[in-house]
Amino acid sequence: MLPLRPVAAMLLLSAAPALADVPRIAVMSAFEPEWISLQADLQNAESQTINGQRFITGTLSGKDVVLFLSGVSMVNAAMTTQLALDHFDIDKVVFSGIAGGVDPSLHIGDVVVAAEWGQWLETAMARHTGEGYELPTFLSSPFPNHEMFFTQETTVASARGEPETRFWFPADPDLLKVAEEVAADTELADCSGDDACLDHQPEVHVGGNGVSGSAFMDNADIRKWIFSTFDARVVDMESTAVAQVAWANEVPFIAFRSLSDLAGGGEGENEMGIFMSLASENSAKLVKAFLAKLPE
Incomplete structure (x- = not known):
């Protein structure tokens, strides 16, 4: 066995006893502005770094948690989620962050707690023919294409048995029930701290x-x-x-996503720069209420 490098050895010695001390809820955000509100209410905070990634343990809304950033993008999110699951005793995964609204009935500031999630950009880029775009005969898509985009399903391995090909990955139904209860009792903000205000009252959609x-x-x-x-x-x-990643590890998952923009559906420039703070606060507010409502 090769000797550990001194820095790695010290990291293992100092961090290992504290990592899996108690079961924790992983509370994730994509990037810094999204977890400022969560950190502000964290009690007994202790920070540790694993493979360059910062994890902060403590108590939030009366629950033992570990807070960390996923990083922006699918690869970063998958990597940091698995890193957390490998080093902490995590019994639930909760994501708090912003998103773009694509349902025309929704508005900026609303929080969506989706029941299932899929990768729209897991795709095959089809060849252009004289009559449109056409996949090779050995590929297919379960969805209608958009020009050259033909969305594909994903094959995922887990301890359930043979690898499974699927598109949708579910949020945990029990966690969704708690989210529904909290949604009925939570009033979201319509103005941010820097006075960026909406002309409507944001709502929660589970x-x-x-x-x-x-x-x-x-x-x-x-x-x-x-x-x-x-x-x-x-x-x-x-x-x-x-x-x-949560599905593959059989860990309950739920995501709270507040609309900072309309993903190209607005009349002018993308709205995220104006309403990111408001959306982040609304998502974090709902997550904190959700954590408080979870049974011990």
Whole structure:
């Protein structure tokens, strides 16, 4: 066996006893602005770094948690979720963050807690023919295409048995029931701390579909296709990756995504720069209420 490098050896010696001390709820956000509110209310916070990734343990809304950033993109989200599951005793995974709204009935500031998640950008780029776009005979798609985009399913291995090919990865039904209870009692903010205000009262929507892909969405045509093809309410860049890793590890998962923008559906420039803070606060507020409502 090769000797450990001094830094790695010290990390293992100092961190290992504390990592799996108690069962914890993983509370994730994609990037820094999304977890500021969560950190502010964290009690008995202790920080540790694993493979360059910062994890903060403590108590939030009366529950033992570990807070960390997934990083933006599907690969980062999958990597950090598995890293957390490998080093902590995690019994639930909760994601708090912002998203783009693709359901025309929703509004900026609303929070969506989708019942299942799929990867819209897991795709085959089809050849253009004289009559449109056509996949090779050895490929197929369960969904209508958008020009050259033919969305594919994903084959995932788990301890359930043979690898399974699927598109949708579910949120945990028991966690969704708690989210429904909390949604009825939580009033979301309509103004941010820097006085960016909405002309409507944001609402919580539990159920329906969410989709993810490693592309920032700001395109009206693709937004319409995503809504009509996947019956999706929101689009983001991480949730399905986390849902897939949680499914493969058989750990309950739920994601709270607040709309910072309309993914290309607005009349002018993308709205995220204006309403990101408001959306982040609304998602975090609901997550904290959700944690408090969870049974011991």
